[in-house]
Amino acid sequence: MPAARIFLQLIADFVVYLGLLIRPRKAIAAENLFLRRQLALYQERKVGPRRIDRATRITLALLSRLFNWRDALIVVQPKTLIRWHRVGFRLLWHWKSKPGRPPIPxxxxxxxxxxxxxxxxxxxxxxxxxxxxxxxxx
Incomplete structure (x- = not known):
């Protein structure tokens, strides 16, 4: 999936989330979007879920910070979501920890x-x- 498409999907999910925040309970809004993304996988494929795209992974990992996600998991196993968190943190740490100065042309x-x-x-x-x-x- 191209990075631009991932970014657009993340923005779309963020806009939906902002709309849900008008409601008083943020945790319920985040959980609602979390469940919708999981159920959309079933509806798209009309079969059991397969691999989830990167945009969905990132969205689920970010939203899981806002509520008790273990109670809301339907499609994704808890250890899978935890693995996505670890992979994301590893990528962030690798990016921030690049050694030395950039080379001089x-x-x-x-x-x-x-x-x-x-x-x-x-x-x-x-x-x-x-x-x-x-x-x-x-």
């Missing part, structure tokens, strides 16, 4: 070496300032 490295050779009295701070002022590179 080869063309920029070549330009820095050239500036250093042409201006022997310039140190790293002066070269960095020149790049910032003249080229807008920080």
């Amino acid at each position: 080869a063309e920029l490295r070549r330009l820095i070496r050239e500036m250093s050779r042409d201006n022997l009295l310039w140190g790293e701070q002066r070269i960095a300032n020149e790049l910032l002022v003249k080229l807008g590179i920080s």
